[in-house]
Amino acid sequence: MDEETCRAKTEDSEEEEYCSGDQTDAKPDRKARFLLFGSKKNKDEKLQEKESSFEQHYRITSPTFQYNMNHQQVGKCVIINNKNFNQQTGMNVCTGTDRDAGELFKCFKNLGFKVAIYNDQTCDGMRGILEKVSEEDHTDNSCFACILLSHGEEGMIYGTDMPMPIKNLTSLFRGDRCKSLVGKPKLFFIQACRGSEFDDGTIQTDSGKPDDCLETDANPRHKIPVEADFLFAYSTVPGYYSWRNPGRGSWFVQALCNILSEFGKQLEILQILTRVNYMVATNFESWSDNPRYSEKKQIPCVVSMLTKELYFN
Numbered sequence: 001m002d003e004e005t006c007r008a009k010t011e012d013s014e015e016e017e018y019c020s021g022d023q024t025d026a027k028p029d030r031k032a033r034f035l036l037f038g039s040k041k042n043k044d045e046k047l048q049e050k051e052s053s054f055e056q057h058y059r060i061t062s063p064t065f066q067y068n069m070n071h072q073q074v075g076k077c078v079i080i081n082n083k084n085f086n087q088q089t090g091m092n093v094c095t096g097t098d099r100d101a102g103e104l105f106k107c108f109k110n111l112g113f114k115v116a117i118y119n120d121q122t123c124d125g126m127r128g129i130l131e132k133v134s135e136e137d138h139t140d141n142s143c144f145a146c147i148l149l150s151h152g153e154e155g156m157i158y159g160t161d162m163p164m165p166i167k168n169l170t171s172l173f174r175g176d177r178c179k180s181l182v183g184k185p186k187l188f189f190i191q192a193c194r195g196s197e198f199d200d201g202t203i204q205t206d207s208g209k210p211d212d213c214l215e216t217d218a219n220p221r222h223k224i225p226v227e228a229d230f231l232f233a234y235s236t237v238p239g240y241y242s243w244r245n246p247g248r249g250s251w252f253v254q255a256l257c258n259i260l261s262e263f264g265k266q267l268e269i270l271q272i273l274t275r276v277n278y279m280v281a282t283n284f285e286s287w288s289d290n291p292r293y294s295e296k297k298q299i300p301c302v303v304s305m306l307t308k309e310l311y312f313n
Contacts, residue, residue, distance in 0.1 A: 061309065065308050065309055066308055066309045066310070066311060067142065067143065067184065067185055067306075067308045067309070067310050067311075068142065069142040069143070069310075069311065069312065069313075070142070071139075071140050071141055071142040072140040072141075073112070073114065073140055073141050073142070074111060074112035074113050074114075074141070074142050074143065074312070075113055075114070075138065075141035075142050075143045075144050075145065075184075076113065076114050076115075076116070076133060076136075076138075076141065076144055076145070077108040077113035077114065077115045077116070077144075077145040077146070077147065078115075078116055078118070078129065078130065078133055078145070078146045078147070079101055079104055079105065079108075079115065079116065079117045079118070079146075079147045079149070080118050080121055080126055080129065080146075080147070080148050080149065080150070081097055081098065081100070081101040081117055081118065081119050081120075081149045081150075082094065082097070082119075082120055082121060082149060082150035082151070082158060082159065082160055083095075083097050083098060083119065083120060084120050084160060085151065085158065085160050085161075086160055086161050088161075089151075089158065089160075089161065089162060089163075091151045091158060092151075094149070094150065094151065094244065095244075095246035096244045096245055096246040096247065096248070096249045096250065097149045097150075097191075097244070097249070097250070099247070099248065099249035100149055100191060100244075100249040100250050100253040101117050101119075101149060103249060103253060103254075103257040104147055104189075104253060104256075104257060105117060106257075107256075107257045107260045107261060107264065108145060108147075108260075110260075110261070110264070111260070111264050111265070111312045112312065113145060120160050121159055121160065122159040122160050122161045122162075123159035123161060123162055123163075123164040124159070125159065125160075126148075126157075126159055126164070126169060127164075127168060127169060127172075130146065130169050130172050130173075131172055134172040134173050134177060134178045134181075135178075136180075137180050138178070138180040138181045138184070139180045141180075141181075141184070142184060142185075143181075143184050143185040143186065143187065143310070144173065144181055144184070144185075144186050144187065145186075145187040145188075145189070146169075146170075146186075146187070146188050146189070147188075147189045147190075147191070148166070148169070148188070148189070148190045148191065148192065149191045149192070149250075149253075150191075150192050151163075151192060151193060152166075152190070152192025152193045152194060152242075153193065153194065153195065154194045154195050154238050154239060155167070155194075157169070157190065157192055158192070166188075166190065170186075170188055170230065170232070173186045173230075174226040174227060175224055175225070175226040175227075175228065175229075176226045177226075181229075182224060182229075183224060183228075183229060184229060185229050185230075185231060185269075185306055185308075185310050186229055186230050186231070187230075187231050187233070187269075188230070188231065188232045188233070189233045189256065190232065190233070190234050190235065191235045191242065191244075191250050191252050191253055192234075192235065192242060193236065193240070193241050193242045194234065194236055194237065194238050194239060194240055194242070195238065195239035195240050195241070196239075196241060197239045197240045197241065198240070198241060198292075198293075198296045199240055199241075199296055199297040199298055199299065200295070200296065200297070201285070201295065201296070201297035227305055228305055228307055229305060229306060229307055230304075230305045230306075231269065231302070231303070231304045231305065231306050231310075232302070232303040232304075233256075233273055233276075233300065233301075233302050234300060234301040234302075234303070235250060235251070235252035235253075235298070235300055236252070236298055236299065236300060236301065237299055237300075237301040238301070240298070241296075241298075242298065243284070243286055243296070243298050251280050251284045251298055252276070252280055252298075252300050255276045255279040255280045255283070255284075255300075256276050258279065259272050259275045259276050259279065260272065263275065264312055265311075265312050265313045266313065267311075268309045268310060268311055269306070269309075269310040269311075269312075270302065270304060270306075270309075273300070273302045274302075276300060277299060277300050277302070280298055280299060280300055281297065281298070281299050284297070284298060285297060
């Protein structure tokens with residue numbers, strides 16, 4: 001089929017039969033395209049536009065509030081790509097996830113990461129892989145990234161055998177467990193459903209100086225919260241389906257790779273992910289013969305505990 005949702009277990013056989021045979025497709029949302037006007041403008045208007053453009057692209061940066069990315073290596077990136085699931089899980093094959101894994105591999109390698117892909121891992125396998133990485137010495141690394149591609153539910157990610165709490169994986173990198181990553185960014189990108197709700201979309205309408213005393217870093221003399229310096233980029237908000245195209249990959253990963261390829265070494269990480277949100281929200285919409293699965297939207301979700309700005313340049 002041309003499009004499927006990476007979704008939780010189907011509750012009734014009729015719905016399961018329909019979803020496995022239904023064809024849906026991601027199509028660009030043309031409503032939000034920019035309009036180009038050819039009207040002539042006088043010099044004052046052109047000057048105003050120039051100044052406005054400068055203001056929009058100008059960003060005040062301070063090395064004091066940026067993560068140190070000048071270690072010997074950018075860091076490790078672990079991609080766990082679960083495509084095939086045991087029958088008892090009730091999960092369909094994640095067609096298109098291999099495309100996601102391949103594109104992400106290229107993007108993060110281009111950013112300087114040492115990338116490794118692990119396919120079709122059980123829950124124990126996923127935990128074992130990340131536990132081993134968390135026990136390694138990351139002293140010479142600037143940060144760490146982990147990408148989870150699978151089925152999911154709210155707060156859960158599926159191994160090939162069963163679901164497990166995402167927290168069981170991310171907590172391995174807390175400051176009290178992975179000392180060599182203390183004060184360094186730990187990034188988690190999660191392409192999975194977080195529920196079974198659909199987003200029907202809506203019509204668009206118009207609508208001081210830091211205190212040095214608060215500055216902390218990885219110096220052992222300072223205490224840092226064990227949950228600090230994490231960033232979670234989810235493909236969708238809590239409670240909702242996440243869409244994936246068998247040929248092109250998931251909407252979220254398509255947008256993420258697109259923005260990383262163009263702006264990954266220029267923009268700050270939250271700027272990057274805000275543009276990813278915009279692209280997913282405006283450029284994608286499901287299409288199906290069944291009205292229940294047609295014209296649905298999606299919006300990613302970013303949860304940040306970062307304490308500084310992160311640039312990959």
